[in-house]
Amino acid sequence: MVSVHEIWKMLQEVKDPEIPVLSVIDLGIVRDVQLTPLSKPHPASPPSLREKEKGNESNLGEGEGVRITITPTYSGCPAMDVISMDIRLKLIEKGYRNVKIQQQLSPAWTTDWMSEEGKKKLKEYGIAPPNPKQQFCKEEIFMEEAVQCPRCNSHRTKLISQFASTACKSMYRCLDCIETFDYFKCH
Amino acid sequence: MSETNNKSLNLCSPTGGQGAFAYTLHLADNALILGQRNAEWCGHGPVLEQDIAITNISLDLIGQARNFYQYAVTLYNNFNAEEKEVVDHLLPRLWKTYDRELQEDDLAFLRDEHQYLNLLITELPKGDWAQTILRQFFFSAFQFYQYQQLQKSTDEQLAAIAEKSLKETSYHLRWSSEWVIRLGDGTEESNSRINNALNELWMFTGELFQNAGFECGDYATDVSNLKEAWNKKVEEVFVEATIPSPSQDGEGQGVRWFQSGGKEGRHTEHLGYLITEMQYLQRVYPNATW
Numbered sequence: 453m454v455s456v457h458e459i460w461k462m463l464q465e466v467k468d469p470e471i472p473v474l475s476v477i478d479l480g481i482v483r484d485v486q487l488t489p490l491s492k493p494h495p496a497s498p499p500s501l502r503e504k505e506k507g508n509e510s511n512l513g514e515g516e517g518v519r520i521t522i523t524p525t526y527s528g529c530p531a532m533d534v535i536s537m538d539i540r541l542k543l544i545e546k547g548y549r550n551v552k553i554q555q556q557l558s559p560a561w562t563t564d565w566m567s568e569e570g571k572k573k574l575k576e577y578g579i580a581p582p583n584p585k586q587q588f589c590k591e592e593i594f595m596e597e598a599v600q601c602p603r604c605n606s607h608r609t610k611l612i613s614q615f616a617s618t619a620c621k622s623m624y625r626c627l628d629c630i631e632t633f634d635y636f637k638c639h
Numbered sequence: 640m641s642e643t644n645n646k647s648l649n650l651c652s653p654t655g656g657q658g659a660f661a662y663t664l665h666l667a668d669n670a671l672i673l674g675q676r677n678a679e680w681c682g683h684g685p686v687l688e689q690d691i692a693i694t695n696i697s698l699d700l701i702g703q704a705r706n707f708y709q710y711a712v713t714l715y716n717n718f719n720a721e722e723k724e725v726v727d728h729l730l731p732r733l734w735k736t737y738d739r740e741l742q743e744d745d746l747a748f749l750r751d752e753h754q755y756l757n758l759l760i761t762e763l764p765k766g767d768w769a770q771t772i773l774r775q776f777f778f779s780a781f782q783f784y785q786y787q788q789l790q791k792s793t794d795e796q797l798a799a800i801a802e803k804s805l806k807e808t809s810y811h812l813r814w815s816s817e818w819v820i821r822l823g824d825g826t827e828e829s830n831s832r833i834n835n836a837l838n839e840l841w842m843f844t845g846e847l848f849q850n851a852g853f854e855c856g857d858y859a860t861d862v863s864n865l866k867e868a869w870n871k872k873v874e875e876v877f878v879e880a881t882i883p884s885p886s887q888d889g890e891g892q893g894v895r896w897f898q899s900g901g902k903e904g905r906h907t908e909h910l911g912y913l914i915t916e917m918q919y920l921q922r923v924y925p926n927a928t929w
Contacts, residue, residue, distance in 0.1 A: 527804055528702025557706065558799035560806060593816045593876075613688035614814050615695040619807075623688070639806055 459485045459518055459543075466542050469534045470618050473577045476535060480565025481522050483556055488517035517550035518543060523561045525639070526619040563638045575602045580624065580635040599635050601626035657725045659794055660714045661756065661853035664729060664746065665902060666797075667707030668757035671747055672910070673778060674700030675917050679765050692814060693771065699807040706800045708743035713796075715741050729754050733925065748921035752904075752911050756851070759901040760843040762910040769822050769832035773840055776815035780872045781847045783808050784865040794858035816876045823880025833882060841885050845897025852903075 463482055468474045476482050520539060524532045536553050543551045563582035571581035580602045599609050606628035614637075616623040621634045677697040684690025715723065715730075731749030734741065760778060765771050786808055789801035822829040848866040853859070877884050900906065920927055 524702075524803070526699060526702060526807060527706060528698035528700070530698070556799075557803040558795075560799075560803040562806075593813055593820070613692060614810065615688070615692035617691075619695050619698055 454487070454516070454548075456485050456487060459487075459520075462542060462546050463520075463539065466535070466538050468531060469538070470531050471574070471577070471579065473573045474570050476522070476539065478567045478570030478573065479525065480563075480567065480570075481525060481535070481561060482520065483523050484519075484521035486519045486521075488519050488550075488552070516548075517552060518548050519552045519554065521554050521556050523556050523559075525561050529619055531618075561639070563636065566636075574636060578602055578633060579621070580633055582636045582638040585638045597638075599624050601629060601631065602633055603631050604629040657718070657722055658853045658856050659797070659858045660711055660718075660726050661729060662856075662859050663707050663711040663714065663797065665756040665851070665853065666800075667704045667711060667746070668755050669761050669778075669782075670700040670707065671704035672755065672757045672913065673761040673775075674698070674704060675913060676761065676763075676765055677771065677775070680771065685768050689768075693775075696775065696811050696814070699804075699811070703800065703804045703807070704747070705743060706803070708746045710796050710800065711746060712741050712743050729756075733922075737926070744921065748918045752906055752914060754904060755906065755910060755914070756853075756902050756904060757910075758843075758846055759898055759907055760840065760846070762901070762907060762913060763840070763843065764909055766836065766839065767832055769829065770836040770839060772815055772818045772822060773833060773836040775811065776819045776876065777840060777844055777847075777873070779808055779811040779815050780869050781865065783812050784868050785860050785862065788860040788865070792858050792860070793856075797858055819876050819882070820880040823877070823882040830881070833880070837882065837885065842896070842898050846899040846901060849899055849902070 460477065460482075463485070464475045464477050466476045468476065468479055522532075522536065522539070532555075539553060540551050562585055564585045566582060574581040580599050583597060583599065596611060598607050599611075600607050601609050601624075604626060606626055608627040609624045610627060612623040612625050612632065614622045616634055620636060620639065622637045623632060624635050625632045674697045677693050677700070680690060680693045681697075682690065684693060715726070718726075729750070730741070731745055731751070731754070733749045734745040737745075758778075760774060763770075763774065766774075783805070786801040786805040790798050790805065792798040792801065819833065822833040824830075847869070848862050850862055854862060874884055898907075
């Protein structure tokens with residue numbers, strides 16, 4: 453009998469494929485973990501063709517099940533499919549074959565859900581962590597956000613591009629140490 | 640054509656869900672077609688940063704389209720036979736030969752041109768950078784107000800997708816507004832290009848605010864109500880960009896007549912070429928996965 457707490461701990465080993473220092477827990481994309489009771493296949497209703505095809509959606513009758521709810525960072529983030537698969541693989545590795553992963557869109561993910569630990573790890577990795585959303589996330593045009601350089605800690609930095617190597621980052625240059633760096637933009 | 644027209648007008652049946660199905664397709668098609676169009680810039684952007692920006696916007700749009708298509712599929716697969724019949728003209732013929740439940744890719748990759756319900760402005764060629772920018776600005780401003788309202792939809796899933804997408808759309812709006820200003824208030828060359836783009840695109844903006852038959856239930860946003868906020872936003876950015884404001888009543892630079900038909904499946908010649916390329920793989924290798 454496993455506790456929900458242990459599953460959360462296992463999920464800390466699942467990393468973001470694009471930013472391998474961050475776990476899915478650090479990112480704040482895991483919204484819920486639930487244990488589902490023993491499920492038995494229903495002989496009266498054979499799985500539909502779709503379930504058979506997808507195969508991984510429901511592994512009925514394999515003992516206690518785990519249901520994990522995740523929320524995407526950005527609608528089109530290609531890492532989400534990989535993350536779902538990595539969560540499944542991690543739990544299989546730990547002996548849980550009956551895993552259901554569902555996606556929940558609302559409330560929409562925000563960088564405020566990123567853990568403090570996650571922000572620290574991001575900075576050490578060379579990516580400026582997101583500023584708190586309330587103070588900085590604005591829609592006004594030509595707004596310059598004060599982003600701290602993750603290398604020399606200077607606030608004298610300049611936006612180069614609102615979009616960078618992935619949808620969740622923008623690109624800055626530090627005017628003191630002259631390095632360019634990624635900024636995990638507040639969202 | 641008139642038959643398609645009548646059918647889509649008859650779709651309004653808020654309780655039955657068929658109207659919501661067509662509406663969801665419309666929202667998905669807007670995002671998919673513009674996403675596909677913008678993706679043509681991949682590797683061709685004017686500078687690397689902006690190449691990445693426009694393709695990131697594509698990615699967001701295609702992600703939004705997927706959320707809508709997935710929901711449309713859920714709606715359809717839960718319909719009874721009679722309800723399925725009402726929306727039958729919107730479903731791909733090829734899929735009907737597959738003998739399996741509907742999937743999101745079937746809707747994106749197997750429908751024919753007249754079954755797409757996207758706004759005409761999303762399918763127009765990418766043109767030069769000014770045309771791409773101005774189209775994105777017009778569309779993002781529209782989508783921003785539409786999603787803002789859609790968050791109040793009685794349909795919880797549509798409201799959730801709107802809430803999620805709105806955050807990305809506000810980035811698109813900010814980025815495209817800044818570029819309209821940069822081009823308008825830039826050099827003589829950039830200014831003349833953005834004005835040419837305006838002449839090309841303005842006649843396609845009327846359709847944004849015309850409700851189609853499927854936009855009638857509480858699940859949908861009344862687009863005619865968005866016009867005022869949209870005009871205000873355009874005006875605001877155009878003043879800053881030193882672009883003469885087109886009027887809507889035929890005075891000054893504006894046009895008297897607006898194009899429409901996309902939401903009823905009547906498209907410009909450009910859509911056919913776009914979907915030919917986009918659908919190639921699924922047409923030639925049905926059910927291919929990777």
